[in-house]
Amino acid sequence: MLDECKEGGGNGMSNEMNTNAPLIQVKHLKQYFNISTGFFSSRPLKAVDDISFDIMEGETLGLVGESGCGKTTAGRSLLHLYQPTGGEVWYKGKEIKTKSDINEFRKKATMVFQDPYSSLDPRMTVSDIIGEPLDVHHMYKSREERREKILELMSHVGLNSEHAARYAHEFSGGQRQRVGIARALAVDPDFIVCDEPVSALDVSIQAQVINMFEELQDKMHLTYLFIAHDLLVVRHISDRIAVMYLGRMVELADANEIYDRPLHPYTKALISAVPVPDPKIARANKRIALSGEIPSPLNAPTGCPFHTRCPYAQPICSESMPEFKEVEKGRFVACHLTEQIN
C-alpha cells in the first residue's frame, strides 16, 4: 500500500473522482525570504519549502494550516507574484518558465484577497476597480465595450449598475468582497487563488459569498485554490484539502476523508480543535492538546517539522524528514509513523 509515489512531483493525480487532467501542477515549490540578521549577514526564512501537489480542472483544493504556515506565500509563489526560489509550476501540461509564459499565465490565473478594500485605492470607484485589469490586459476595443464588460462582471457577482459609480469604502464587507471577485474575474481566468476570502465576514454574509463562489465555479468552469483557516468552511467548499505546517505540506486527501479520518498527527490535532456548532457533539469531543508553540520558520526543527509538538514522536522523527508520499490511493501524508498510529 505504501510508496506508490511517482518520482518527482505531480502528486495527487490519482484521485478517482477527478477524471479531468490537472490544470495546475506544483512540483517541489520553494519560496525563501532573506531575513537580515546583522549588517552583513542574512538567513533564509523558508516560508514554503518543497511542496508538491496538483489541482484538477474544475476542482476546489482547500489549503489550511495555522497562521504563518505559508498558505498565502504558497498561493503567491504559485501565481509567480513572487519569483519562486525553487521548483516548478505547470499550467495545462506546460511549465511556466519564460517572461511571456508568466504574462500569459497571469491572464488565466488570479487572486482574491481577504479584504479587497485594504489593498485598493479608496479614491477609485467600483467601476475603476473592476476596469483596471481590463485596461492592463487591453481587453476591450471601445469605451462602450469596456463599460459593458464591467456591468456584466458586476451582475455576475450580484451587484447592480447603480453601484458602478460608488466608492468601495461605501460598501459593507460582503459587498466589498463581491467587488474584489468581480475584479478577479475581469481577465476571464480559469484559475483563482482565493486567499481567506470569507474570513472577515459575518457568518450570514459568509454563506452568501460561499454560495457565489460555488455558482461562479459552475457557470464559468473555474478551478480554485481556496485558502482559509475555518475548517468547516474549507470542508464545505473543497473537493480535496491540503494541510500545511511550517512551510511544508503534511497531508492531502479528499475533503470528507481528511475530516472524518485524518492520518497525520497534526491534522488530527487541527480537526479535533474545530469548535463544532452543536452542543452535544462539542461536549463529547476529545481535543488533542498540542504541547509547546509553533517554532519560528527561521529555526525550523530538524527532521519532521512537527516533532517538537507531536504526541507520537519517536527518535527517527527528529533525525530525518518524512517523505510526502501516497499512503492510500489519492492520499498523501508526510509522517514516519503513518502505519503504526493509524
Added chain:
Amino acid sequence: MALLEVNDLHTSFFTDAGEVRAVNGVSFNLERGKVLGIVGESGSGKSVTAYSIMQILAGTGKIVSGSIKFDGQELVSAGEKVMKDIRGNKISIIFQDPMTSLNPTYTIGHQLMEAIMLHTDRDKKQAWDRAVEMLKLVNVNSPEKRMKQYPYEFSGGMRQRVMIAMALACEPDILIADEPTTALDVTIQAGILELMKDIQKEIGMAIIMITHDLGVVAQLCDEVIVMYAGGVCEQGTADEIFYNPCHEYTKGLIRSIPTTSNDGEKLEPISGTPIDLLNMPAGCPFAPRCDAAMKICIREKCERMVINEDHQSACWMNVKKAVETV
C-alpha cells in the same frame, strides 16, 4: 436573586450623524458559576453591552436608561468610586487583543504584581508568589522565568493566558471575555477555551463569553443570548437555542453555517445587508432581512415571550404558531 441582573439596558453613542442606539433594551440574568454566551454579528452590540456593565464606554457612549445590579447592588447610578471596586475585584474583563491591555515597556511580572497589589493588600513578596501561582494556573511553563519577560516575548496565545491570569488574580465573581480567542488559531483557541472551562469549574466564577462563533458557544456555554441590532432576540439554554431555535434570526444563523449535516448542499444565507443603527425599522429589527416576515413584523416590535422555562424569544412567528395550534 441572580448574581448579575441587567434590565432594559439602553446605551447610545451621540455622534455627529445622530444618536447611535448601540444597546437597545437588553435584559438578562447571570447566575453564580454559570457560563453565559452572547452571540451576534459584528455591530450587534455585544461589546457595548459588556462595556456598559463595566462602565468603560469610549467617547460619547452613555448608558441612557436601564438597570444593572451586581449582587443586588445597583451599578448604573453607583458612581466611579463603587465601580473602581467592582472592576477587577468583582468583575474582570479580557479583550480580543491582549496587547491593548498590556504595557509593552513593563515585564509581565511587574504588570501582574501591580494588578494584584492594586486590588488586594498583599505586599511585594506575596504579590510575586501570587503572580507565579496565577501563571501556573493558566499553564504558562517556567513561570518564574516568564515573570521577567516582556509582552513581545510572548506569543498571541500566551499573552491571552497572561491576560486571563491577570483578570483572575483577584478572584472575581464574573469574568467577561470579549472575543478572547477570535484572533487565535484553532489549536491555540482550543487550549484557551479548555483552560477557561477548567478554571471556571475550579473556582466557580461566572463567565460572560462574547463571541460571533456558534462553535465556541456550543463548546462552552450553559445559557445563550442571541443579539441583533442592539437587542436580545432570543435567550435560552444552549440546547434550546441550538436544537429548538424560536427566532427567525437564530434559525437563519444556524442554517448559514457549514456543518457536517448540510454538507454537499447549498448553504442558506440570510439575505440582505447588516442593519444600519441610524435607520432602525419601526417593527422587528430583523424584518427587512427575514424571509418569514409578516405585516405585523414590519409594523410592530415583538416583545419577549416565554417559550418554556428555559427559553424566551421575541419573534411574531411564535405567536402565529401558538394561534394556529389552538
